[in-house]
Amino acid sequence: METDIAAARRDTIRRFERVRSTTDAITSRLSDEDQVPQSRPDASPTKWHRAHTPWFFEEFVLAPHDPGYQRCDDRYAYLFNSYYEAVGARHPRAERGLQTRPTCNDVAAFRAHVDTAIVGLCEHTDDETFAAIATLIELGLHHEQQHQELALMDVKHLFSRNPGGNPHYREGGPVRRDLATPPLGWVDIAGGLVDIGHDPTHGFAFDNENPRHTVLVDRFRIANRLTTAGEYAEFIADGGYDRPELWLSDGWFTAQREHWSAPLYWDRSDEGWTALTFDGRRPVLDAEPVVHVSHYEADAFARWAGARLATEFEWEAAAAGLATVGNLLDDIGTDPLHPCPADVHDPGLRQMFGDAWEWTASAYLPYPRFRIAPGAVGEYNVKFMSGQMVLRGGSAVTPTGHIRSTYRNFFAPHCRWMFSGIRLAGDA
Amino acid sequence: METDIAAARRDTIRRFERVRSTTDAITSRLSDEDQVPQSRPDASPTKWHRAHTPWFFEEFVLAPHDPGYQRCDDRYAYLFNSYYEAVGARHPRAERGLQTRPTCNDVAAFRAHVDTAIVGLCEHTDDETFAAIATLIELGLHHEQQHQELALMDVKHLFSRNPGGNPHYREGGPVRRDLATPPLGWVDIAGGLVDIGHDPTHGFAFDNENPRHTVLVDRFRIANRLTTAGEYAEFIADGGYDRPELWLSDGWFTAQREHWSAPLYWDRSDEGWTALTFDGRRPVLDAEPVVHVSHYEADAFARWAGARLATEFEWEAAAAGLATVGNLLDDIGTDPLHPCPADVHDPGLRQMFGDAWEWTASAYLPYPRFRIAPGAVGEYNVKFMSGQMVLRGGSAVTPTGHIRSTYRNFFAPHCRWMFSGIRLAGDA
Amino acid sequence: METDIAAARRDTIRRFERVRSTTDAITSRLSDEDQVPQSRPDASPTKWHRAHTPWFFEEFVLAPHDPGYQRCDDRYAYLFNSYYEAVGARHPRAERGLQTRPTCNDVAAFRAHVDTAIVGLCEHTDDETFAAIATLIELGLHHEQQHQELALMDVKHLFSRNPGGNPHYREGGPVRRDLATPPLGWVDIAGGLVDIGHDPTHGFAFDNENPRHTVLVDRFRIANRLTTAGEYAEFIADGGYDRPELWLSDGWFTAQREHWSAPLYWDRSDEGWTALTFDGRRPVLDAEPVVHVSHYEADAFARWAGARLATEFEWEAAAAGLATVGNLLDDIGTDPLHPCPADVHDPGLRQMFGDAWEWTASAYLPYPRFRIAPGAVGEYNVKFMSGQMVLRGGSAVTPTGHIRSTYRNFFAPHCRWMFSGIRLAGDA
């Protein structure tokens, strides 16, 4: 009979191989050339995403825990460190697009080298070490899933900037034009003293979801679905981008400076709005959720609509108890890669998970009594807790294992190259 | 017997004249040349502060409520609008330092023109109108007091950039070298369900202090006094500015880019640290509170000290019930204009009011059920609720009437030209 | 009988006092506030011009040659050094507008202090020293005349940026609307071996006009007058600013980036073009010379007109023998301060001197066998011999003593805040 520890080794290996191969599947649609440039300072080349993810395993699992491990290339420790100051010097972020060597083939070899070493370590190390690395591997796999979504965001942005026509990430993805979206409705939530944050009995969570604590939430209401592209187009038609009274001051300033007049990737044609997708440019569907809006735009839209955004605590209170329907990047063959209208996840609240990241009204700050993990891993989240807003729920390009009701995503309020959308809320 | 309304008119006029003359007293120490430049994009020339404050009374009191009012100069409506989009076009902020006309004398005439008109209106308008304008005048006077502090901050910054030696704002201000500062101690606060925000029965408050609401605050502890300059110098000596693990990511980036190695206005001399003050440059006193630190520095210092900053709710819970000791700019003859050590305001918690603005761990966001006031006055605070952190307490250059336990000041986390300091807090 | 040396002393003093008082007369029309800001990085505050010019006399005449000289303020040596690296550190140019102290009154005192010392030195020093300083004083006075023109250029630019209306430098200057401009004609010049540069027997010249040397100039033709504003308006109407084939590549790029569509200070009104002048904004006169154009615009206009600009050698060959009519800033009471049409200086070639600086096709480079003067004075011109184009002739705000046929003015090709115009030329 298999022991528990043997089963755990097998499970870890299986999950490791599945997540790693998903990364390979996502990037296999790109040419070597596609994997080199960096189209914005806060994006990264695909090649870098592919190399930074094994770097994590090498740095935090193999180097400290595998005495026989031989690094693939000593320079990679420097080249593929993202932001871990504790680990040592790192390459300036804005110059990642100048790095042509190591090549894509070199990176594939690095990935294979680390894959072999991790699997071997899981199989052969002693039980105590395995227990220690299993947690780190799980962290590394969630980290890799984050980079899967980042890689897709970044390549979409890169393709949007390709002169002479936007390459298609794939051909012939399904567009579900026949789906109905229910009318906008409101769900009342009673509030009260609400438990917020990760329940330690519920599996993995990032440090920033901890510790679980109680928050006093007033009664409120929340929209039954995401804001649609059609509703957002009404906001535009009503002069939403020309009325400073609807905007936060920083937002108005940013919108003017950047000449915003619609969500990122939207263009106006004679037949109406079009949007860039992974399948190329196509007409915007009224019924689909609007995505690629900044916090500033989400906030202005909500003000225009006589509503507001939910706080992250309200959102979590509303989401508690809903099933997180997973269908996404683990099954690369059928991934939609763009949000689709009206996936009914719950009779009352729909589109809470896996459609679009939902901007909240909450700044990204540590929970009460938050403690930083010791060592470099502790840099993971806390040092970004400044100047950013929380998003909840997960998008159509978020891997399944990355979606849960306590998950806190975060971006600066001007960012809009992620798949970010809007859900309205209001006072009861 | 004087009627209530007559007394109210007299009180309003007296308070109006007192605040307005304080502005004149503050700026009378400056030459005409001193009042022209703008030394940073988010600062303003003194001349502009002096003109923007009567603009507020002209735009929101006189123009709508005094049928016989003749504007001093029609162009001023455009020139001295700060950020009220609803009022119309306004002059680009970063070019205020190019405005040499109207001259200082013109601005003095504008102030006198508005003074006469406001006093006349208070004396002669009907009771109903007076009731309406009394509230606006009170708002305008608090607005003017904000600009008194801003003008002092801005001129200090300007003088710090004057080539060939820093002018003194005044000569011979007292330096109280003999004051003792108590040892750092901690005050435990029980927390629980705490009422936060302005009590409508307690006089004036800005819109952003409303509405009063209940927050669940966990038990915590808070330092009995501000962090001293001597303690901050220890942080520097311990490599505080060279250790990325102590810093928020944005803070580390900012500190590197700006070459920060000490608070703003500090310089290292052979005899130790010196600081620029309104009386010129002088040695830093170990016992005085550190000021002119950014949120990033306050946060890093707290992490180095094994503590954290208080949330604004914790701060307000701790401050509730303390007397706000006023001594400051209303009495310009004796104002210290720089923080002094160890003003004992309470046996337990000291230096809570009027020493230094205390950075909190809270982002500046609206309170639950916050409602924007209609009209241009509604722009006052809410549109800045993005990307800023809350400061509490008031500084040595904050006018007395501007200090209260619910007052929410706010600045971007990199700013440090205001009189901002540090109070440590921690979990119980 | 007066000795020669006594006469020379008297002449030097008289000329010194005349030039110095002209500076005072020019700046006396400005308020203290007007003298503080710096509206572009390559401009300077009026107060700085007023202080830098005595600095020159203090640094190069008084300090080395007057043993009893007491500096007015030791800090001025640092503050008012423009670019003489050999003299020591200097204040960063772009921050001159932050300098509120020394005040205008302090600067007036500095000027008086230096005036007294120079006159005293001229009267009482020994003959040998006087001979040495007479040359330096002459250089200093030409230097001061340059700054008279710069101060007028700079204040015009500053006033153009004053929000809320452009202040007038003066009121009621004459506009000569009745003047006729002759039709455009061409003067043929035979060329050949031409002597270029300063004839040492002809009085003062800057180092960059030396040494006199021979240049082979081909036969060419040159316009009999400056390009008029009316002709330039035709260029605009013909799409001159929208046709890249007319422009140098750098010029096209600059014009696009800066959104140029007319000369600096021109605006289009319902009644046609207007221009900002020292007397305020007024309609552009067809007959007046176009001014405030860059080299790029002058070059594009010439190409559009089927012509080209003259080289500086051609210009000097054409100008040789013409009288330089002086009427200008030495007689401040009647100065036009803006170019006027059709001052006939010669039956053939008109407007060669004192109307507008004429852009040439020549880069500003040293003449063959040029030698740098020893010491800091040697920095005067040569180190700017890179990236600039030569202008010839002198403008309506050029002091009389600053106009001669060998004078080489120079600016970067994108500059247009000086009084720069166009004279066409062509191959024979």
Added chain:
Amino acid sequence: METDIAAARRDTIRRFERVRSTTDAITSRLSDEDQVPQSRPDASPTKWHRAHTPWFFEEFVLAPHDPGYQRCDDRYAYLFNSYYEAVGARHPRAERGLQTRPTCNDVAAFRAHVDTAIVGLCEHTDDETFAAIATLIELGLHHEQQHQELALMDVKHLFSRNPGGNPHYREGGPVRRDLATPPLGWVDIAGGLVDIGHDPTHGFAFDNENPRHTVLVDRFRIANRLTTAGEYAEFIADGGYDRPELWLSDGWFTAQREHWSAPLYWDRSDEGWTALTFDGRRPVLDAEPVVHVSHYEADAFARWAGARLATEFEWEAAAAGLATVGNLLDDIGTDPLHPCPADVHDPGLRQMFGDAWEWTASAYLPYPRFRIAPGAVGEYNVKFMSGQMVLRGGSAVTPTGHIRSTYRNFFAPHCRWMFSGIRLAGDA
């Protein structure tokens, strides 16, 4: 017997194939990834160089002269236009590095497509058309040779910015350590009336070498060889980069801002200076010519050495009659790809051709009576005649056919990523 025209067709085809295949040989050493990034705004990706060169033939030869020509891809006309405004819109230069599609393979197909069409047209078109296109093809081949050198410059720069070690363009290139360099000597040149520019009987030249004309050149002297790296290292050791009196003002400012302290690609190691080459980093040889210096550095070095740079007319006068020794990129098997010391091209003047581009003291301006060619080809040179300095002679990576005594290369004075060096000159 072959007719003349048949021979001309065969010669054109042979030369076409030779130049084109040299481009392929140069770029064949690079990975696909290497061909994507743009490491400075004025550089271009290798892929772009490879595609822009056939674009020239398509746009100027095939489209107008081959009625049956089918474009490879209509979008390429837009994508690969460099700066020809007359041809239509073009892609912003600074974003060339974001273009991942067309891929390297697509570009190879484009090149083959154009090759086939050009050869076919040369073979089959009528004699009159052939006469017309032969000139354009020759221009296109010289254009392609320029881009061969640019591609090598650009890839060297890119590799210098590759994080984690500089890739080698090739392995094992010869370093001739044993070569002697003659002592610095001077050659006197009599000067007089000198013919400058292209002799129409001498084969191909660019428009900017025309028309041939006479210049009066004074007697001068010129160094017998290029400045060596050893001599330049003495300049550095003598504080050359710290002495403003040696520098042009723009140069000093640039050197300070960019923190220059040595030529581009030099680094100081414990053993002395090293330089990046196509074979990787290696010690600087005292005897080799210094390269990768800006005009500012060349000018400062010359001033330090008590000399100056030659004008382009002096250089051409000195070079007249020297044989241009070709050995270079046409024979890719033995190209040195970095300058080597002491190739003796003439008993008197050495290293005049094919070692390093020699900065002159001349601004890049049109020759007298210069006429722009009609059509888009006329944009070739003239519109860059602003803000640049002339270089003469040719470098070690200049193709043989691109070296002649009248050739005028040009770059802005701050550029140093080309193979630019120094030859001293002086007055007789």
